Amino acid sequence: xxxxxxxxxxxxxxxxxxxxxxxxxxxxxxxxxxxxxxxxxxxxxxxxxxxxxxxxxxxxxxxxxxxxxxxxxxxxxxxxxxxxxxxxxxxxxxxxxxxxxxxxxxxxxxxxxxxxxxxxxxxxxxxxxxxxxxxxxxxxxxxxxxxxxxxxxxxxxxxxxxxxxxxxxxxxxxxxxxxxxxxxxx
Numbered sequence: 401x402x403x404x405x406x407x408x409x410x411x412x413x414x415x416x417x418x419x420x421x422x423x424x425x426x427x428x429x430x431x432x433x434x435x436x437x438x439x440x441x442x443x444x445x446x447x448x449x450x451x452x453x454x455x456x457x458x459x460x461x462x463x464x465x466x467x468x469x470x471x472x473x474x475x476x477x478x479x480x481x482x483x484x485x486x487x488x489x490x491x492x493x494x495x496x497x498x499x500x501x502x503x504x505x506x507x508x509x510x511x512x513x514x515x516x517x518x519x520x521x522x523x524x525x526x527x528x529x530x531x532x533x534x535x536x537x538x539x540x541x542x543x544x545x546x547x548x549x550x551x552x553x554x555x556x557x558x559x560x561x562x563x564x565x566x567x568x569x570x571x572x573x574x575x576x577x578x579x580x581x582x583x584x585x586x
Contacts, residue, residue, distance in 0.1 A: 402455070403482050403502055403503075403509065405453050405455040407509060408482075408502045409440065409453055411508075412511070423449075425443075425444040425579045427439075427441070427442045427581075430531065432469055432531050433530065434527075434530050436469050437470060439451070439474070442578070447476065447572070447574070448571075448578055449474065450470050451477075452470065452479050454482075454485060454489065455482065460485055463479070463492050464492070472527040472528070474520065475567075476519070479493045479497050480511075483501055490514065496518040499513070499514040527558075528570060529562055530554070530555065531574065531578075532558075532574060532577055534554045538557070544565055546560070546564045548564075
């Protein structure tokens with residue numbers, strides 16, 4: 401029985417919600433890096449953690465392009481894949497990415513870590529901030545009394561904020577705003 405993205409996603413969200421350290425929020429399909437990539441699942445704790453799912457029929461080679469965007473936008477990233485794709489995943493995912501294996505056991509999808517996510521040295525505060533909406537960036541500006549010109553565009557606003565607050569403040573601000581975000585439902 402082949403595990404696909406949709407089945408893994410449903411089971412992954414349940415798995416994450418049942419962890420002892422339950423996330424404040426779980427977001428599906430979050431656009432990152434100015435919309436150049438879409439994170440499959442993002443958990444929000446003290447910072448945002450990206451989970452990229454590759455089922456048995458998915459192409460792990462896509463990680464090369466997607467990974468560049470995730471690497472700039474998230475301090476922690478985990479690839480969720482199957483035992484069949486494990487060797488390829490370990491060879492192609494950056495060494496700081498976690499690798500979580502999805503597998504069937506007694507008719508249920510279970511998970512086990514091949515390796516845990518480590519701090520990402522390629523993380524870019526400015527690009528991570530572009531995950532937020534303009535109004536959310538303005539809120540960071542006001543909360544931190546940064547006094548950035550309100551007429552600058554979103555990209556410049558993200559740049560100015562990243563110059564004025566440190567990595568920990570950036571991660572906390574992004575996490576807090578994503579946890580509060582109201583998504584449109586259609």
